Amino acid sequence: MDHRVCTDVRLQSFLQGTMFRPYPADTNDKQVLLDMQSGIRNLIETWYQTFNIPPAAFREWETLCFSELKIRLDRIWNLLAPLAVWRQADQQSLRTFQKYIICG
Numbered sequence: 001m002d003h004r005v006c007t008d009v010r011l012q013s014f015l016q017g018t019m020f021r022p023y024p025a026d027t028n029d030k031q032v033l034l035d036m037q038s039g040i041r042n043l044i045e046t047w048y049q050t051f052n053i054p055p056a057a058f059r060e061w062e063t064l065c066f067s068e069l070k071i072r073l074d075r076i077w078n079l080l081a082p083l084a085v086w087r088q089a090d091q092q093s094l095r096t097f098q099k100y101i102i103c104g
Helices: 009-015 029-050 055-103
Strands: none
Touching: 029 055
C-alpha cells in the first residue's frame, strides 16, 4: 500500500513499516520561551480577573518567574545540543557497521 495516499500522519508512519521512526521536529528555543511566557501571562490574567487582584501585584513574581524559566530552559538546551551531535555520529557509526556486516 502506498503510504502517500493516506492523509492521517499516524497511519502514514504505521504504513512505512515497523523499523520507521519519525524524528521529532526541530524546536526553536526562543519560540518555546515565548510560548511559555505567553502561557504564564494568560495564567496571571486569569488569576487577577477571577480573584479581583490588581495586575501590579503579580509583576515581581512574573519577572522572577521569567528569569528562572530562561535559566532553566538554557540549561535544557545546553544539555540537548550535545545529544543531537552524538545522534548523528552514532547513526554514521551504525551505517558503517551495517556495511561491514552486509559486505563482509
